[in-house]
Amino acid sequence: MTFECRQHCGACCIAPSINGPIPGMPAGKPAGVRCVNLDDSYRCTLFGRPERPLLCAQFMAEASVCGDSRDQALALIGSLEQATES
Template sequence: MECRLGCGACCIAPSITSPIPGMPDGKPAGERCIQLNTDNLCMIFGKPERPAVCGEFTANIDVCGSTNEQAIWLITDLESSTS
């Protein structure tokens, strides 16, 4: 599965404990990453400062569903189940 351009669920729903440029302590679940622009595109995509955890994420129907709204719900559910 390919990422849905402009979804951004993986940059909003989960917590990220790695430092992110502009967010040295990472980000809590449910908070938009500071690197996510208004079109829900990562401004550091493909750059070395992008956290490894972000680069390792692979879109999957079980995590992303078939809509952006499903992705937010599924990732939020996974986050709450594993925190």
């Protein structure tokens, strides 16, 4: 069974931190901050491009991290972020 990204969500582009440089955010992205590469429809403008961060390319939408709504996805991914802070 496949799980597809929820339209107008973008939780995976907001909740986690990205420690390395990304286009438009040379110092990375703090957790909870909207990525500058997320458009007004909550879609990644780097999707499929080589400059997309590896962390983003490896993320796979699934019920355990995306939940039943955008709010749940933000909370679940945020919880994972806090649990893995170094």
